[in-house]
Amino acid sequence: MKRGTQIIIIAAVMITAVIYAVDLAANTGINLSGDLSADTDYTEIREYEGEKLSSVNDFRENSIKGPVYPDMDKYQLKISGLVKNPLSYTYNEAISGFRNHSKVTTLYCVEGWEATIFWEGISVSELIGSSEPEEAADTVIFHAYDGYTTSFPLEYITGNEIILAYSMNGIILPPQRGYPFQLVAEDKWGYKWIKWVTEIELSDERNYRGYWESRGYSNSADLNEGFFGN
Template sequence: MKSEKASLVIVSIMLLFVILFGLNRFNFDAREKVIEIKEYQGERLDSVYDFRENSILGPQEINVTDYRLRVSGLVETPLEYTYEEVLEDFSSKRKVIRLSCVEGWSAKVLWEGVSIKDLVEAAEPSEDAKIIIFHAEDGYTTSLHLDYIKERDIMLAYKINEVTLPKENGFPFQLVAESKWGYKWCRWVVELEFSDDTDYEGFWESRGYSNDADLDKSFWGK
């Protein structure tokens, strides 16, 4: 009897460990496997499966046929693009960049996408526009300063390790906010809104996270 109770306790502890520390990763690995590159120009890459699921409403299902990327706000020319138009109308770029999450994990992969600078030029923002607010399909928002976007040539990615973004990684587009904490890396992007509100606070920023989100500084606090 004591042996059975001890075994039950051990099993319960193991189950609790899985729930607390491994469930997200196990669910992620249950996806259909993709064929990704593991190295780029001599640099070792992490896997698409090294990203943990921590979105506010879970991975979003987006119908690419109905999808539109909207460019709105303080612009001369509000625009709307299909997924294919973004890929065909704008030149692509690729770069190995590490995403660092405030949860303590990180992943270094090859991103491929379009330069947001090109979208900015096409929309012709007014002189009053200082930031871009990124809107996601699930209602998530965050913002970045226009100067930062232009200086760092920030991209909207549609591929990761030469694989089309899986839905868990933000299909159709993920913001690659280089040198910023992971909560700035908006997934399932559906709208770029130009604004003059430099104090705008997105989902996590309105809950106490830093609006700057620089990796060399704490993510907590204004």
């Protein structure tokens, strides 16, 4: 290949990447740089009902493949597996078709840091209910864009009003925090708070082990227990 042709191809790729980034920022109102302060200095809520909140910038980037930038024109949130009525939702269908829920919850990372955030999102129980789980379903498996997975007993999801968050501290989730959806898995270690969620699968595989769980981390991930083992 001639050098001139190579330069043209490289330039075309770079232009495409810039157009994508500009389009994503325009449609979400979020900053795509590693430092989120440009978005959060003036719009991020730092206190809610008298409780001090951490900043979006307090989180560390520790995903398995780095931040994901989904193509929202193609994005679908799927409800699959042992359900009578498998369904898929666009981002807008999901956030407009289900009630908004909010809560202040703290994420505790196994690395030793924590962040208390005001989360807003949609109920996983309501999403699942719309697809009518089969009687045999006792486990909920979450899938992410980057291949990450994790699971929970169905009763944990339905008994704790667990939400899929699309907003934190009053701003739309940045890509670094899991846009379009991050699970708020309260009372569980941070590796259960799966980001970039694409699919919620109902299963009868009670012993399913996700990405970190299959590498020795606790499947239950209860905060009052160690994160290695069971």
